[in-house]
Amino acid sequence: MEKVKLSIDNKLVEVEKGTTIYKAAKQLGIDIPVLCYMNLEGLGIENKPGGCRICVVEVEGRRNLAPSCSTDCTEGMVVHTHTMRVINARRTVMEFILSDHPKDCLTCAKSGNCELQDMAVKLGIREIPGQEYAAMSTYKMDFSPSIIRDLDKCIMCRRCEMMCNEFQTVGALSAFNRGFQSAVGPAFEMDIEDSTCTYCGQCVAVCPTGALTEKDHTRDVINALSDPTKTVIVQTAPAVRAALGEEFGLKPGTLVTGKMVTALRRLGFNYVFDTDFAADLTIMEEGTELLGRLTKFLGGDKEVKLPILTSCCPAWVNFFEHNFPEMKDIPSTARSPQQMFGAIAKTYFADKIKVKREDLVVVSIMPCLAKKYEAQRDEFKVDGNPDVDFSLSTRELAHLIKQANLDLKTLPDEDFDKPLGESTGAAVIFGVTGGVIEAATRTAYELHTGKKLAKVEFEQLRGMEFIRKATIDFNGTPINIGIAHGLGNARKLLDEIKAGKSEFHAIEIMACPGGCIGGGGQPLHHSDSSILKARTKAIYAEDEGKVLRKSHENPYIIKLYEEFLGKPMSEKAHHLLHTHYFDKSGKIEIS
Amino acid sequence: MSRIKVKIKEKDLNIIKEICKSFNNEQGELINVLHKTQEHFGYLPAEIQEVVAKELEMSVAKVYGVVTFYSFFTMKPKGKFPISICTGTACYVRGAENVLGEFKRQLNIEVGETTPDGKFSLSCLRCVGACGLAPVVLVGDKTYGRVSPEGVKDILAEYNDK
Structure with a gap:
């Protein structure tokens, strides 16, 4: 592989030909700020439209500033990442972006976890000159069962578009219009519900601002928990225990299974069960x-x-x-396990504890936004009552725990309840x-x-x-x-x-x-x-x-079959644990 | 394709299919396909974009993105005589804004609209490469140079009996 030598901030570095300035700088411990750029290293998921221009650097002998995320290193290149010219340009770019962005940070769902907010802090933005000239877009909010879109907060980084089109090949999202009116969304500005969106939520996972967030069900769960006539039970998906700790400052990869169970019990759930069952x-x-x-x-x-x-x-x-x-x-x-749990909870378990179906509230904690949509599918309801009443994301559970004044890190470990907690x-x-x-x-x-x-x-x-x-x-x-x-x-x-x-x-x-x-x-x-x-x-x-x-x-699975289901694929199992699928493709009809 | 059911006449469907086929159904030819399609139908409503997306095996969101990015493409039917006022730099400096204002006043429509009788529609474009003639107005394929607000009436009069 051909190598090139260059200097970044007066430090020499040798990199493979084709390496961008941004990546070369990283090897030297220089962290050039990026906003639209995104790279999930080792997975081959990269977004580099070179659009936002936050990452500009000065290259000696080049007239204009270069976007470091999408400019390749060349032999003998001399790069400066924090000259006065660069710092001023970066700040101006940020001011332009913010001039067309709502200022409701205090009440934004992304507040405290927003890459745009972080960038404003990092660049020391204290005022936004010229915002009176900016024509702020005024798109309507789009509420779907899983994902909420607030396009006025879109900064056109196009990460969501890349995830939706290149990684997922779902094709629900694309940039449309131009200038201040440009945004990313489905064709004809239709609601996401009418598009081919699968609610995978990968657009939400990469959105740097509050433009894409999940539908929040924490209020509904608090209401259910404070209703004395309801028995509220919870199930937690396997992936939640491996990530929840991150919301409380624990190192990624810290398992918090026992602490999560304790937190859920203290939140007031009558039974803490496991989707693993x-x-x-x-x-x-x-x-x-x-x-x-x-x-x-x-x-x-x-x-x-x-x-x-x-x-x-x-x-x-x-x-x-x-x-x-x-x-x-x-x-x-x-x-899916979420729905099997709901179906068993509202039949087998409800009978066991002698609670009527409508008085039993099943909450699920999921690493997923599509689970919210799944939970409200008609085929998973009995007389309008869903098998799973509310599905919360891992992030929403963290909010609930924080609102209940619990410090997850210091909680003792407890075990799931029986019988639907054994796995x-x-x-x-x-x-x-x-x-x-x-x-x-x-x-x-x-x-x-x-x-x-x-x-x-x-x-x-x-x-x-x-x-x-x-x-x-x-x-x-x-x-x-x-x-x-x-x-x-x-x-x-x-x-x-x-x-x-x-x-x-x-x-x-x-x-x-x-x-x-x-x-x-x-x-x-x-x-x-x-x-x-x-x-x-x-x-x-x-x-x-x-x-x-x-x-x-x-x-407990063996017991469930003995006491209730008979055997796998039995008629009862079919009725409660299996489903059917629908043709939801668009059709072109001759009129 | 989106999930919405699309209704279209068989004749129109075949025309779009033909156009796509003439460009080998290649995604890279989207702009050319849209050009030809608009040339035939006069505009690019949602149904047409859905069919184009299906034929080129790409998402309709992408097609819509291109249609809304280029001001040449329109989703609304244009008039029999589409009027385009150049508001590129040279024309703008030479008073295109006033010419546009006069067209709006005379026709009583806004940019992007069509007169109720379907005769005229109004749009703006950026530079037709005839800056020496600024300000420039196009009516259909015909070009008018050095247009003044006073000259607008005369231009419209040319189409009186057409």
């Missing part, structure tokens, strides 16, 4: 469905639909309903890419072969590569497994299936980078991909620390 249940149903289809296939049945696709990720479900409706009989019919290591790894299929493999292998696994870890299914393939030997039968995270990567595998070229028996798909640990409802990573890796490590550590690591060994 339902994840074990998902494996029983989905694993049985997989084995059923496989057995038929191996027996020579040509009609059977393979590969089977996982169905835990609600953004992924939305994606294939919009884009691949002709393949809607391929994914597993198993509901295995297989359920915990649902939080990372490859985890669901690894959990399914642990159970399907033992049920299919009748043999005990000597080693429960399947290293070949792990990792951060966007598309992974592995073949697992099921006692002489090779089973081909595919894994994709990111909907753009999922699309590639789906196109293969459509073309009849897929070699897989089973495929796991997660919409977000890294799986649920990188979900749209998690604490903001602010472009630091090492945070996603730390969370992944934490999830695998939690699995390793568990005594039981295979879903079918969960004693």
Whole structure:
């Protein structure tokens, strides 16, 4: 690889040809401020439109200032990152951006966690001259079940557009109009609900301002908790425990399972349960469905639909309903763990504690924004009463805990309640890419072969590569497994299936980078991909620390089948734990 | 495609398909496709953009982004005689704003609107490359140079019986 030598702030550095000034400066410990630029290092997710010009630097011999995020280093280049000219230009750029930005920081949902606000602090902005000349845009707020858009706060960094189009290939968002009126949104300024948005929330995860935020349900939950006629129970998704601590200043990757349980109990939830219980249940149903289809296939049945696709990720479900409706009989019919939990809570558990369905409030804590949409789908309601009443993001839970004057860091560890709080290591790894299929493999292998696994870890299914393939030997039968995270990567595998070229028996798909640990409802990573890796490590550590690591060994799952469901895929299980999918694609009709 | 159902006449659908095909259905040809499509239909309503998006296998949000970025493209039907006033630097300095004001007054419409009889529509554009003739006005394909507010009446009169 060809190298180039250059000087940045009078320090010499040698970098590979094609390296940007911004990245070269980083090697020297010089942190040039960036706003529109975003790089999830090691994942290949990069946004560099070179649009905001906050990152400008002076290059000797060049007439104008250079955007360091998108200017490559050249041999002998002499760069200065903080001359008076640069500092003044950077400040002017920031003043221009702020002149067209609302000033309601005190009440903004992003306040205290906003990259634009941080930049104003960093650059020492004290006044915004010329704002009387700026024509502030006045777009209406767009409220969807998951995501709220306040376009007046858009600074045109176009990170959301990159995530939605390049990474997810959803294509709901694009920049439109020009000048002060420019913003990013769906075609024809339609509401996000009418677009092909999957509510994956990756636009929210990367938005540097308050333009994209989640629909906040914390008020509804506080109301339910203070209603004496209601029994309020909570379930927490696996990825939450690996990230919640970050909101309280703990190092990324710190597991706070026990502290989270204590916090939820002190918040006033009557029972603190675990979505992991339902994840074990998902494996029983989905694993049985997989084995059923496989057995038929191996027996020579040509009609059977393979590969089977996982169905835990609600953004992924939305994606294939919009884009691949002709393949809607391929994914597993198993509901997601959130919905399985809700269905069991409002039947089996409600009966056990003798509470009427309408007096039982089920709250879920999710790393996800699509779960909010999923919870209010009509097929998951009984007489208008949803199985899951409110779905909160990890960020919203942190707000609730702070409002209740609890310092998570110093709380003691407590255990989940029984019976819906017991889970295995297989359920915990649902939080990372490859985890669901690894959990399914642990159970399907033992049920299919009748043999005990000597080693429960399947290293070949792990990792951060966007598309992974592995073949697992099921006692002489090779089973081909595919894994994709990111909907753009999922699309590639789906196109293969459509073309009849897929070699897989089973495929796991997660919409977000890294799986649920990188979900749209998690604490903001602010472009630091090492945070996603730390969370992944934490999830695998939690699995390793568990005594039981295979879903079918969960004693409360065994009991649930004995007392209530009968066996996996029974009629009752079908009714409560399985679902069907819809064709939600747009149609061009001849009039 | 968005999730919204789109209704379109079969004849129109085939015309758009033909245009897209003449550019090999390439995404990189979007602007040319939109040019041709607008040339045929006079404007680019949502339904047409949906079809173009589908044919070029790209998101309709992107198509809409391009349509709203370039002032040449319009989502509203233009008049039989579309009037474009150049408000580029040279024309602006030579008084294009006053000419535009006179057109608005005479036609009683704003920029981007069409007269109720569908005869005239009004738009602004940036520089037609005839700065020596500033201020410049286009009516359809015909160019008028050194237009003054007083001359607006005469220009409109030319289209009286057409």
